[in-house]
Amino acid sequence: MRALLIGAGSRGDFQPMLALAVAMRGAGHTVTLLGSPVFQGEAEAFGIPFGPCGRDVQALLAETRQRTRTPLGFVRTLNSIIDSEFELQVAHTEARIHGVDLVVGGGATMAAHLLADAAGVPYRYIGYTPQILPSSHHPMMMVPLTRSPRWLNRLLWWSSKTFYNRLLDTLYNAHRTRRGLPRDEDIFGSIFPRQKALLACDPELLPAPPDLAGVPQVGSFALPDDRPLPSDLEAFLAAGPPPLYVGFGSMPDGDPGKTTRLVHEAASKAGVRLLLSSGWSGLGGGDLGLSVHGVGPVSHGLLFPRLAGAVHHGGAGTTAASARAGIPQLLVPHAFDQFMFAHHVHQRGLGPRPVPKGALTVERLAEGLRALASDGAMRERARSAGESIRSREPLRAAVSWLEGALDVSTGLRARSG
Secondary structure: OOEEEEEEEHHHHHHHHHHHHHHHHHOOOOEEEEOOOHHHHHHHHOOOOOOOOOOOHHHHHHHHHHHHHHHHHHHHHHHHHHHHHHHHHHHHHHHHOOOOOOOOOEOOOHHHHHHHHHHOOOOEEEOOOHHHEEEEOOOOOOOOOOOOOHHHHHHHHHHHHHHHHHHHHHHHHHHHHHHOOOOOOOHHHOOOOOOHEEEOOOOOOOOHHHOOOOOOOOOOOOOOOOOOOHHHHHHHHOOOOOOEEOOOOOOOOHHHHHHHHHHHHHHOOOOOOOEEOOOOOOOOOOOOOEEEEEEEEOOHHHHHHHHEEEEEEOHHHHHHHHHHOOEEEEEEOOOHHHHHHHHHHOOOOOOOOOOHHHHHHHHHHHHHHHHHHHHHHHHHHHHHHHHHHOOHHHHHHHHHHHHHHHHHHHHHHOOOO
């Protein structure tokens, strides 16, 4: 099989597709991976052929940092660039689609379905959260609600789909017309196709609701990254008891210096050793003292099992990595499905009550750090959940599912011929 994988968006959108690309190559398939240009080095480190898809998402978030400080600001910013991002994705994907047998989208992929249709190639979508698909049990992931009634969820999905269908209609259908395809009246449903989707998230964290029972949920994808940790990090880990981790991934921060001081003071109040991840907002820097150590991008698979707990933004990837490692986690949601992950982690007793980024204070963070370090029952639940998650083989299941999709498509073409 010659497969084109597309993981448009931030690291949390790209890295699962990189893990899938590595697994597909291991199963004997030829894979090309597209993503934000900032991740070219990540793909090359694993020997996966790479091409750009869309804008440099790190540069975009840096440019719009002040406008993306709230969930609503994040959504407004994304809506303002959706047309230009769509056009870039069309151009970048079309340049790579010739000769492939299967197209697989993940994350914020918007144009792949249209181009696969035009090329007569089967398309499948990988979702990292059930919230990417319509359900009466949850709102669209752009809406930071976690316990809304089912009637409201239905209304929110109807209004959200209507909005995005209208927003993309002219541009999307113009591309379909130029390629001899009929109009698409449900653009959102084509970009995120329920009948062609697989959920790469763990039911221990966020199970698919009953009305999505037909969508396979195989568990989160872990990138097999065994690159050693930096020597200074190893020295810090060896110098005392397992530390806690604080990091907010690719989320922007309007004042990273202020957030760094807040985290440092909270660690001092809680009396804990702590790793502070710089992330894309540039936390850390300066003199952090002996009990706080700054860290850049490292393998979560190697680091997290050696921690006492993690504080993070609640992105699907970091939430899954923490759960897989069997450590408790305090979520500080910024936007999107992070609020739903935060709610479910707390409801399942795998972490303290979440604190949205806008409500984060020294006192609240210190309280959460103390809970992560000392709550034995929480730690035991996290350990048990980690064992359950590690017992599955989600990448093997996903590769088999994709092979089955190609077999079905090949059989249909043979019968129609």
